[in-house]
Amino acid sequence: xxxxxxxxxxxxxxxxxxxxxxxxxxxxxxxxxxxxxxxxxxxxxxxxxxxx
Numbered sequence: 001x002x003x004x005x006x007x008x009x010x011x012x013x014x015x016x017x018x019x020x021x022x023x024x025x026x027x028x029x030x031x032x033x034x035x036x037x038x039x040x041x042x043x044x045x046x047x048x049x050x051x052x
Contacts, residue, residue: 015041
């Protein structure tokens with residue numbers, strides 16, 4: 001899933017302002033699902049994929 005909402009921007013870690021942020025980033029849901037976050041800062045988009 002690709003979205004224009006960027007979690008880095010909302011947390012104050014935007015790579016346009018601070019290019020030293022590292023990837024990959026992960027998000028774990030309450031049900032145990034692990035999601036990988038990939039950031040395309042030139043398009044200001046975030047891609048979310050499920051890790052299996």
